[in-house]
Amino acid sequence: ATVTAMGGRLLRRWINQPLLDVDKLERRLDAVEALYRDTAARTEVVALLKGLPDLERLTGRVVQGIASPRDLVGIRKSLEAVPKIEAALAGLQGALGDLLEALNPCEEVVALISQAIADDPPATLNVGGVIRPGFSAELDGVVAAARDAKRWVANLERRERERTGIKSLKVGYNKVFGYYIEVTKANLDLVPKEYIRKQTLVNAERFITPELKEYEALILNAQERILDIEARIFREVCDRVAAASGRLLATARALARLDVYAALAEVAIRNRYVRPTLDDGDEIEILAGRHPVVEIVRREEPFVPNDVHLSNEDDQIIILTGPNLSGKSTFIRQVALIVLMAQIGSFVPAERARIGLVDRIFTRIGAQDEIWAGQSTFLVEMAETANMLRNATSRSLLIFDEIGRGTSTYDGISIAWAVVEYIHNHPKLRAKTLFATHYHELTELAEVLPRVRNYNVAVAEEGDRVVFLHKIVPGSADKSYGIHVAQLAGLPRTVIHRAEEILEELEKGSYRAPVRPRRVAEVRQLPLFPEASPIIEELKKLDLESMTPLEALNKLYELQRKVKGDLAT
Structure with a gap:
């Protein structure tokens, strides 16, 4: 069996669309035979193809503008296998020459994706962490600022506990109020005067400070900017990858062919x-x-x-x-x-x-x-x-x-x-x-x-x-041997014995069914449908493939005249 999605689709197409060209078929058979004879090359190629991402579909998603960050990583992994596959097939240039020519490692695409996209990016763009650190100075600066602000907020809880003496003081965050400082009601007398009350709970009060709100704005703005910058960079990378789609698709089709050749060779060996x-x-x-x-x-x-x-x-x-x-x-x-x-x-x-x-x-x-x-x-x-x-x-x-x-x-x-x-x-x-x-x-x-x-x-x-x-x-x-087959199917023995008796009598021509005989009328098969009109029968007999357009038109006029004549009478 094929080991890639591309190969599986191609094999189905080949089965649905067999060839009528002897030369093309001989080239396919040459490729299969080369892999049939070279066990080492075939084994290595199958191992490299196994688990390979669907380069054909991934390229299509990039061209359509619907690719995800992980799609680009899949393209990179597919292309990284190409040089290894070329090396494994180096000794089969004669039979697989055209396939090897179609394979293209697209080094610049691999380099671009490797430099721009993180090794294990999230599935979508809206959570950040897609672009590799070091690829964009602008992005790195914003990320650093956001990181510093988050570090300040993280240290705020420790500093405020030391400053106020409130050991249970907490710094938290929710999507409604943003960052806040939470103090239990037992410690409200220790709250500094610069704290601004924001929310009252059953057992606690939540406060903010002007400085905390400044850092909150800095963090939130930075996160929004990070997502915008990453989305822009990702689109630019996709556009550059899409520009190489012709070579990528040619490589994908070559990999699919190789997968089918290897599968056909494998099944030929296994089943003689x-x-x-x-x-x-x-x-x-x-x-x-x-x-x-x-x-x-x-x-x-x-x-x-x-x-x-x-x-x-x-x-x-x-x-x-x-x-x-x-x-x-x-x-x-x-x-x-x-x-x-x-x-x-x-x-x-x-x-x-x-x-x-x-x-x-x-x-x-x-x-x-x-x-x-x-x-x-x-x-x-x-x-x-x-x-x-x-x-x-x-x-x-x-x-x-x-x-x-x-x-x-x-x-x-x-x-x-x-x-x-x-x-x-x-x-x-x-x-x-x-x-x-x-x-x-x-x-x-x-x-x-x-x-x-x-x-x-x-x-x-x-x-x-x-x-x-x-x-x-x-x-x-x-x-x-129909009765024997019926016996194998499990019909009751009495039915089998009776069938054998009837068969013997039928073969002798002496069997009479145990029913009252009836008069036999003239043998005639009754029609299931109304008899067709002479016009319909004439139409059925026409050999349209042997008639010229003019003859067909004249015949149509003739039939029309007959129909009008029948209606008139």
């Missing part, structure tokens, strides 16, 4: 990843690929690696069948993740990987009702599928983990079959596709569509036990 081979071709070939998350989460079980080959010219669409829990979903997702990892510049979990860059990865995985939007599971599923078919290109990777489950079996099979045909036959699509399904009927597509391949997840039967081998092999599955 390999460097992928990237090109602009249309093939994806992965040998012994693994799911990067599942293999870590389930370390107690050895992960079964699998191969895959996809190509627009031959192995374009893989129909993957197999029982639940066998690993279909894990396999198709791991292919997508390996491609995504390769296209951010990461090593990948495999023995070997050759990735022809894809422009988009579309997934149709899982579905649930979106009640807030009034959409059923099936409608959500179909909307996602429609989006994939509309926006995919020949360079896209499509991942389907079941479609058509939210409707009747025949409807589901029909839709799934038509989707595969569309992807295979559409002249502008022909995207590489992984299609996991329970519909065994779809395996017949391989007999009629030349770029469709059947694969299944191997299963071993040991007596009454079924062992999922999690291995992807050519061919289609011959059984679904």
Whole structure:
């Protein structure tokens, strides 16, 4: 994992915006590999980056004029680490040359902040103590005057006790009356005549003297001046730091990149990843690929690696069948993740990987009702599928983990079959596709569509036990093992036995449901919605992308005339 906030944000951006440029990706991979091979440099760099302040955000706060004193200290600490990082990477100039060029220690900024700002300043300006002593002669003079006045007040209590003989005399301060001298009522006869009564309490009287008020004014005025001077100096320092914001942000981005490179190198070593081979071709070939998350989460079980080959010219669409829990979903997702990892510049979990860059990865995985939007599971599923078919290109990777489950079996099979045909036959699509399904009927597509391949997840039967081998092999599955999965889920034994009996009868074609038969009318699927008008149907069939603006305008006039004619009749 990354160790800085900047690195974490950058890694998220890389994942959300993978690259399509082979040269840029190779440069990223070179940097990752350099840190992968140089353990000492990587270890030192990670130690230096760990706990580093967020230079990117801090610089932004300075530029926006909302920085605090501690923000400047954070900038100083970040920049102080740069020379050490440069020294640690001195032997990796080839792979990290552009990154090292972007790093700038900004010595004048460090010197300015070090000279002007205290090492541990308060969080805000309104309490003083922000500017380091010695930076401003004006400020130092006012601070010294205030300090002398406070010392005089501090010594006043001792002097007055000695002068008046009142041992219980106290000098205090509050925000309402300022400084005062407090004398108990038992000693009021000893109060000097120059004391001026200010407040009467139950057991004491509070007094002031003209001299005390003079020093009070001096202290309060000095404190106000100190805050004003510190605020002015702080703004000047911030303005000078903001003038260097371009270099500061370049350094921050370089540090973030370094953090991501080191994190990718670390995870590659820890999990035995390999460097992928990237090109602009249309093939994806992965040998012994693994799911990067599942293999870590389930370390107690050895992960079964699998191969895959996809190509627009031959192995374009893989129909993957197999029982639940066998690993279909894990396999198709791991292919997508390996491609995504390769296209951010990461090593990948495999023995070997050759990735022809894809422009988009579309997934149709899982579905649930979106009640807030009034959409059923099936409608959500179909909307996602429609989006994939509309926006995919020949360079896209499509991942389907079941479609058509939210409707009747025949409807589901029909839709799934038509989707595969569309992807295979559409002249502008022909995207590489992984299609996991329970519909065994779809395996017949391989007999009629030349770029469709059947694969299944191997299963071993040991007596009454079924062992999922999690291995992807050519061919289609011959059984679904759904009853076995139901047994693993804990369905009552009587339900399991009855299901086995019904399955056996269904396979023989002899099962009859124990209900009164009814007359079967002509088989016809009833529409859920009113039939659309011919105008609507004509609009749906229009291929707007292939029409010129003039043709589209003429068609619009034609449809308008038809609508007016229908209204007139």
